[in-house]
Amino acid sequence: MAAETGARPEWTAFRFGQVEDDVRKCVTAxxxxxxxxxxxxxxxxxxxxxxxxLTEVE
Known part of the structure; x- marks a missing residue:
């Protein structure tokens, strides 16, 4: 994202424990x-x- 937007995200990628909950957190971030x-x-x-x-996470 930094290359496309010129700004480095304040958050970092993380591994998944509870997949659907973690996808929701990533989407929010x-x-x-x-x-x-x-x-x-x-x-x-x-x-x-x-x-x-593929299952979409709401």
């Missing part, structure tokens, strides 16, 4: 990152490696 344009269209998904299905 990215939506709140003001230098990033079009933040209203950010969505989060969980990929199931066994089935190949």
């Amino acid at each position: 990215v939506r709140e990152y003001e230098p990033l344009p079009h933040r209203e269209s950010i969505r989060g998904f969980v990929y199931d490696v066994d089935t190949g299905l």
Whole structure:
């Protein structure tokens, strides 16, 4: 993101424990990152490696 926006995010990526909750936290952090344009269209998904299905996290 720093290369695209010219600003380094204040948050860091982290590993997932409770996948859906952690995706929600990540989506919130990215939506709140003001230098990033079009933040209203950010969505989060969980990929199931066994089935190949994507599930959107609300």
